[in-house]
Amino acid sequence: MQPPAEHVHWLFATGFLLLGLLLLAEAIVGREVWRLRPWRAYLWPSLFFALGVLMWPVMVFFTNSTIHMLAHSSWAQVMMLAGAAELGLISGKLRNELWRLAVPLAFAVSGAAFLIHEANPWLYSRSAFVHHVCGWTLLVGALFPLGAAFKPRSLVFNTGYALVIVAVAITLYASRDVAPVFGHLSPSAGVAHR
Amino acid sequence: MKRLGAVMVVLLAFPATASAHATLEQTSPKIGQRLAASPRVVRLEFDQSVRALSNAIQVFDARGRLVSGAPHTLAGDSRVVVVPVYRLGRGGYTVRWATISNDSHVGRGVFTFGVRAAAPPISDAYGATGPGTSEHVVRWLYFLCLALLTGGLGFRLLVLRGPVAPDVERRFYRVTGIGVVAALQVGTIAFLLRAEDALQLPFTAFLYGDLSPFASSTRFGKAFVAMELGFAFVAALLFLAWLTGRRLLLWPAFLLSLGLGSGLSLSSHQSDDRGWLPSFADWVHLSAATLWIGGLLSLAFVVWNDRELRRRAFWRFSEIAGPLVALVVAAGVYMTFKRLPALDDLWSVGYGKLLLVKLGLVCLALSWGAFHHFVVRPRLDRPAVAGFLTRSLAGEASVAVAILLLAAILVDSKPPEKQPAPPQAAALASRR
Numbered sequence: 001m002q003p004p005a006e007h008v009h010w011l012f013a014t015g016f017l018l019l020g021l022l023l024l025a026e027a028i029v030g031r032e033v034w035r036l037r038p039w040r041a042y043l044w045p046s047l048f049f050a051l052g053v054l055m056w057p058v059m060v061f062f063t064n065s066t067i068h069m070l071a072h073s074s075w076a077q078v079m080m081l082a083g084a085a086e087l088g089l090i091s092g093k094l095r096n097e098l099w100r101l102a103v104p105l106a107f108a109v110s111g112a113a114f115l116i117h118e119a120n121p122w123l124y125s126r127s128a129f130v131h132h133v134c135g136w137t138l139l140v141g142a143l144f145p146l147g148a149a150f151k152p153r154s155l156v157f158n159t160g161y162a163l164v165i166v167a168v169a170i171t172l173y174a175s176r177d178v179a180p181v182f183g184h185l186s187p188s189a190g191v192a193h194r
Numbered sequence: 195m196k197r198l199g200a201v202m203v204v205l206l207a208f209p210a211t212a213s214a215h216a217t218l219e220q221t222s223p224k225i226g227q228r229l230a231a232s233p234r235v236v237r238l239e240f241d242q243s244v245r246a247l248s249n250a251i252q253v254f255d256a257r258g259r260l261v262s263g264a265p266h267t268l269a270g271d272s273r274v275v276v277v278p279v280y281r282l283g284r285g286g287y288t289v290r291w292a293t294i295s296n297d298s299h300v301g302r303g304v305f306t307f308g309v310r311a312a313a314p315p316i317s318d319a320y321g322a323t324g325p326g327t328s329e330h331v332v333r334w335l336y337f338l339c340l341a342l343l344t345g346g347l348g349f350r351l352l353v354l355r356g357p358v359a360p361d362v363e364r365r366f367y368r369v370t371g372i373g374v375v376a377a378l379q380v381g382t383i384a385f386l387l388r389a390e391d392a393l394q395l396p397f398t399a400f401l402y403g404d405l406s407p408f409a410s411s412t413r414f415g416k417a418f419v420a421m422e423l424g425f426a427f428v429a430a431l432l433f434l435a436w437l438t439g440r441r442l443l444l445w446p447a448f449l450l451s452l453g454l455g456s457g458l459s460l461s462s463h464q465s466d467d468r469g470w471l472p473s474f475a476d477w478v479h480l481s482a483a484t485l486w487i488g489g490l491l492s493l494a495f496v497v498w499n500d501r502e503l504r505r506r507a508f509w510r511f512s513e514i515a516g517p518l519v520a521l522v523v524a525a526g527v528y529m530t531f532k533r534l535p536a537l538d539d540l541w542s543v544g545y546g547k548l549l550l551v552k553l554g555l556v557c558l559a560l561s562w563g564a565f566h567h568f569v570v571r572p573r574l575d576r577p578a579v580a581g582f583l584t585r586s587l588a589g590e591a592s593v594a595v596a597i598l599l600l601a602a603i604l605v606d607s608k609p610p611e612k613q614p615a616p617p618q619a620a621a622l623a624s625r626r
Contacts, residue, residue, distance in 0.1 A: 049430075056426040060419045063405035064217040065301065066386065073382060076426070084433050091437055119299060 006175050008058055013172035015051045016165050019044055023162035027155060041090045049083025052076050071113040078106035100149035104142045107164070111138030133171045137164060216240040216273075216295035218404055223307040225407050226316070232282035232309055236262065236289055243272035244293040247300075251277035254288045254320040261287070284310040288320035290394075303404030304393050305411075316412050321394045325606035329391075332384045333458070333602035337484070338595065339380055340455055342373030343428070344481070345488005347448040349496070351441075353489065353510045354503075362503060365496045367436050374429045374451075378422060385409075385418040417457035424454040455480050458605065472532050479525035480601075486518040487598065490591040498584045505574050508583070512567050519560060526556075533609035543610045552600040555593055562590040 022044040026034040035041045055076035063069050085102035088094035114135030120128040141164030147157035220239040223229055236251055246265050253262035261280045268274035275293060287309065292302045306313045318324075346369045354362075389408045390400055409415040428447045435443035456477040489511050497504045530549065540546040566586065573579045 049433075053426060053430050056423055060409065060422050063409040065299075065402045066389075066405060067401040069405060070382075073378075077378075080429070080433075084437075087437055093437060 002061055005062065008062070009172045009175040012051065012055075012058075013169045013175075015047065015054075016169035016172065019047050019051070020162050020164075020166035020169055022047065023165060024159065027158035027162050031153065042087065045083045045086035045090065047083070049080055049087065052079030052081075052083055055079060067117045071117045074113045075110055078109045082106035097149075100152075101146070103161075104146035104149060107138045107142035107145060111135045111140075111142065114138065127175070130171055130175045134168055137167050137171065141167070216242050216244045216293060216299075216301055218291075218301070218303060218406070221289075221305060225305040226307065226313045226411050228308045228310075228312055230310065233279060235276050235278050238275045238291055238293075240273045240275075240293065240295070242295060243267075244275060244295050244301075245272075246275045247292050247294065249290075250275050250293055251289060251291045253277065253279050254290070255282070256285050256287075256314075256320060258320050282309045286311060286314040288314075290319075290321075299402055300399065301402055301404055302393065302395055302399055303407065305407045316407055317388055317392050317414065319392045322392045324391070325388075326391075329384070329387050329606055330599075330603045332380055332387060333605060334599045335380045336377065336384060336458065337480075337598040337602055339373050339377035340451070340458075340480075340484045341488040341491060341595075341598070343370050343377060343488070344373075344448070344451045344455065344484045345486070345490075346370040346373060346492050346496070347444055347451060347488075348485045349489045349492035349507075349511070351444055351448055352514060353492075353507050354497070358503065359500060362497055362500055366492070367432070369492065369496055370432060371429075374425055374432060377425045378429065381418060381421050381425065385414070388414055421454050421457040424450055424457075428454075452481055455484060472529060475525045475528050475532075478521055479529065482518045482521035482525070483594075483598070483601070486515060486522065487591060487594040489515065489518075490587055490594060494584055494587040494591055504583070508566075508571065508574060512571055515563060515567070519563065523556075535610065539610050545604070545607050545609050548600060548604055548607070552597060552604065555597045555600065559590060559593045559597060562586075562593060566590065 026040075026044070053076075055072055059069055059072035059076055062072065082103045082105075085094065085099040089097075089099055112135070114131050118128055118131035118135070122129055122132045141160070144157050144160035144164055147154060148161050151157055217240060218238060219241050222235075222237040223233055236253055238251060244267065246267050248264075250265035251262060252260060255261050261282060263278040263280075265275055265277035268276055275291070285308070286306060288304065288306050290302075290304050292300060294300050304316060304319050306316055306319050308314070346366060350366050350370075354366075358366075385405075385408070389403065389405050392408070393400060393403045395403050405415075407415075409419055428451050431443050431447040431450075435441065435447065456473070458480060493504070493507060493511055497507050534540060534546055534549070540550055570579060570583060570586070574583075
């Protein structure tokens, strides 16, 4: 028994919203203040890593097409990689600063996966629109963590990085087929069946 | 700009179809169902409206004859596609379907059912050719990943045990990390290859092929689900052990990866009509082999530049290598007797010939191991021996890796069938 796909989207949207808000808080108050309590430094990378681990069940249980399975697999891996790299850097296990590029890489790969697995133009349907918005937001938004990797104290880059994730969360919340509040309105989707 | 903004607001505010393309929700007959009588129609129900192509549903018998008519969507509910079928005789049938969903994606899939007979596995659907060279190579890579991961973890926990120098620890995490990440990738490729063979679609169409019947109703699909989830969890445990320096976390990772090895036995072609004991023997065989080979690889590549540690590790590994090899041989001999009904099968059928080559390589590896145990071990303190040992261990590991390749081909092959007893002998046996 699988939950509807949009419920899974909303769960991940909640995770991303939390992730974005944590990053935004750190960007606003500054790294030194944020890390006055050392455990706070581990918060958002742990959440990123956990979201990656949680994406694996989505990958193996939502197999209604090969390309969706591969897209979910790539998201799972890059999220785990990005979270793991940040955790390694914070704990001092990793010393090479190039590991900071794992986050922009994750953004770029995720964005590309969104765009590649969507075959239709922007305004073809709601799902096409959501995929294009997420894809381009992540692809263009990769510039923010990329900038933050080289200028870690930049307010613009850090805030932009956080807002990109918040934007993805909002877009994922908009992904719905049968919403209990709005009902099943699309005539092309046939009779309501859930 | 304002117009685009307005379109965005409207699109995000009102719900429409969000799922990317139509998902098959129900079929009649059910996937893998055994029917008592011929169905009149085959019916597919999707989660959204679809357009039926001229080949929307095609039903084939075991010899590839088309036994269905013209498909059409149901009047009043365009989520349902129906095709009439001829009166079907006893046997297995393959259903291939292709529909266009609202977002213009063409979804395709395959499933099987049986009439007064068991449904064939989806991997044996009409048109599937069975495992080929690429599947053998992928399965071999899977064995190698297991050796790196499970063998590496076993080596760290059972042979090295306590704290070790940071560079040795780093090499251990690199070896096992490569093993677990590669296991996740290779597992996905193995699943896709098996599904692609049954779906029989060109690459671009395969990208939109429905894999859910494979994941939910075949043994290799269930093994894929369990192993991907399990290895993702092992990867997380391994990472946390590295991050926090807690070796205790390696134990659940080791035990889990050891258990996950059974997925390879359960997903093999030859496990169709086996009970729990042969499957257990298969798992013991595979687990002992991965611990042995992974240990050899770790000896060669993890502790190679720490002379004192390598000496200690070599002594300890040789203590557990004996029981591991005994387990490999005992389980292997048992499975040989189970799978080969007659001795001459060893040289008269392809499966037996492959087994003979594998046995030859096993003998070579055992002799090499015995040479290490009885000749090299007592002379470990000599500088000349220390220099030669890494190359010799890499040589033994190479033979073991070649054995894994043959094991991969054997796992994908079907052993010879047992010949039924002649009627007279059977009658005599029943009278007794």
